[in-house]
Amino acid sequence: MTGETAPVAARDEADPVAVIEVQAAVLTRNFELLRRRSGFDSQLDRAGYLLLLALDSLGPSDIGTLAAALGLDPSTVGRQVAAAEGKGLVTRNPDPQDRRRSVVTASPDGLARMAELSVARQRRTTKMLAGWSVEDLAQLARMFTRYNEEVAHHYFTGIDQVGCAAPHDQPKHSTAEDDS
Template structure:
């Protein structure tokens, strides 16, 4: 579909996504600094996956995130150096490792996440609950099919 035939609603979606991504990048810098002053902004999403998973193999995490094992391994190494992530031997395969947040990583992540959720709560406090639920559902649907 060429630009001149693109429905106005799709143009609006593109415009709003661009604004959301721009704000998201700025927010990522803020949140990363809250977790640790030397944390790269894109590492917050990685920490979120580790927090949700509890413990996960590097290969499985790379698949879920859609990035290469080498790239992920370098990122994990940096997070280990900051004391936020640890590797433990996989009980099912001694050649592999399980990744998880350290106690310090969990503490710092949870504090930064609480601040982020507070921002979202303040932004959406005037929205009816059903609108917030619908927004979450639609974002999930978009991300799941994207």
């Protein structure tokens, strides 16, 4: 074996949705492969990275705001914040206006680690896609953004390009068939 794998093909390559479905599965596998082989998670896991990205964009925020921005349940974000706080990536302090709530702030170390990871990931992507034209890179960026916006539109409260809440459309309720 040469280390390369044969591309996985859709059963009906004439059907764009069938091709997208298969390629999305392959893309997910490839992202997981890149994550495992890069060692980036030893620096900062995906949940911590996205939490810090949201805090960098929003500024100090409460759990509810972060949950809406990330498209996650507040209890999930609360656990992510606790884990990040334990690693010194964020601080949590009582809200001066409402002491029942906490305000989460990215720590300088957290922001530095987020920035370092972003640079490393961008370097890896630049190297991997070095043969692509600027137009192809821009098109891929637009398509990833558009895809993520559609996922957000259908399943979350709406997110923008940095993973933070956008003020449009409420989530649509799907049936069990829609989620399969």
